[in-house]
Amino acid sequence: MKKKIFIMGLLLVAMMLQLQGQVPQKFSYQAVIRNADGTVMASQSVDIKISLRKTSLSGDIVYSETFSAIPTNAQGVISLSIGGGTVLSGVFATIPWGENIFIQVDEKKTTESTYQTIGATQILSVPYALYAGSVSQVVSQPNAAVDDPIFVVKNKDGKIVFAVYQTGVKIYVEDSPVKGAKGGFAVGGLSTQAKGAIARDILFVNPDSTRINFNENIAKGAKGGFAVGGLSNQSKSGTNSDFFKVTKDSSYFSTTVFASANITSTGNISSGAGTASTPVLDIDGNVYQTVQIGTQVWMKENLRTTHYSYGKSIYPYDTAYNNTTNVDTIKNYGRLYSYFAVTDTSNVCPNGWHVPSPPDWDSLLVFVGGPYWKRDSIITGLRLMDKNYWSVPNKANNASGFSGRAAGQAMPSTQWIFSGFGTEANWWGKFGTVLKLDSGGGVVVGSGNPSNAFSVRCVKGKGMPAK
Structure with a gap:
């Protein structure tokens, strides 16, 4: 019965995630409350304190909260929404679910003043939405060397195709004769993903050429398109100066463009400036x-x-x-x-x-x-x-x-x-x-x-x- 209810609780979390479109800040939890002689504490009102510890049963408390006057049923079972109580310490959204988290339950009758620890155990099944919410950022180790990658994507042969370093990003494309439609590097439009849509990459790079397509439609939104900017220009007060930017209507270069091969255009090329x-x-x-x-x-x-x-x-x-x-x-x-x-x-x-x-x-x-x-x-x-x-x-x-x-x-x-x-x-x-x-x-x-x-x-x- 307990396992079945716990699974239902996880399904509820998943439903909340789909409906609200955000990481839920609570999850369902059930426990059986027993008297000192081992009999269930049936149909009574109890106060509960929940403590979440990291690393071990005696590890630091990363979050704690209390629940008042929680009723037990005929089998002594209580049902809680952890994250929905009165917070004593910590912030639920910052719980490091990627680490080992242990839950400690303390209980007292509503007429008593002192909590008694009734059990502690590791949470072995963390709702995925909570785990994903706590690892939404990939942060480099503070002592990492300049050439140490922060994040790497490799293909099936173990070769790096995308790497994020301390001061930049590098993309590796197949430099032998390209096989398959997905070779090279491309920036395409969201609207071309639909079934039957004509695929037309805005920017395409492969070993034989770099191709940029243009049209007259203006891109929407400040963050539309694809851009390469400087690390020093990320602050809100800083100047937003992209070195290279691709939108639906244009490609912008704020630095000198060098070509070691021919530049070919099917349209007009006009410098105009100066x-x-x-x-x-x-x-x-x-x-x-x-x-x-x-x-x-x-x-x-x-x-x-x-x-x-x-x-x-x-x-x-x-x-x-x-x-x-x-x-x-x-x-x-x-x-x-x-x-x-x-x-x-x-x-x-x-x-x-x-x-x-x-x-x-x-x-x-x-x-x-x-x-x-x-x-x-x-x-x-x-x-x-x-x-x-x-x-x-x-x-x-x-x-x-x-x-x-x-x-x-x-x-x-x-x-x-x-x-x-x-x-x-x-x-x-x-x-x-x-x-x-x-x-x-x-x-x-x-x-x-x-x-x-x-x-x-x-x-x-x-x-x-x-x-």
């Missing part, structure tokens, strides 16, 4: 280098004209930093313009060019940093910065070719007040938007004070209306 374009001339005769970034063409230098494209003077809505007249400084950093200058219908940019709109900023940042550039904003910012025009910390790489320069800003008073030279860049956009970039690489699109004077970068094309 490609020199035709220089442009403003109405004052200033020549600006330009750069193609994706599908856009940008000025590679800050605007420095003193006249609108139709010849009207911009004064008093422009200035040079610290009112300098140094030709080289103005050429390198440009002039600063208030919002009234960039909204004038006369157009502060050369003919055929315009002040960036919010969609223009978005296109630039998505191309340089990917659709999730805000997660990796520092990486994106560093790709926009010209290393020669920033003070410390200077980690600029200008991978985009945008060549952002820290020209600072000016604030109105009885005369202009200047700040941020060498440490910040601010570029006006339409509708009061400002692309802000700091010396650490932080980049954001926000709004600016209309009276302040910021830099201007023009983008090729007619653009949206100025206001």
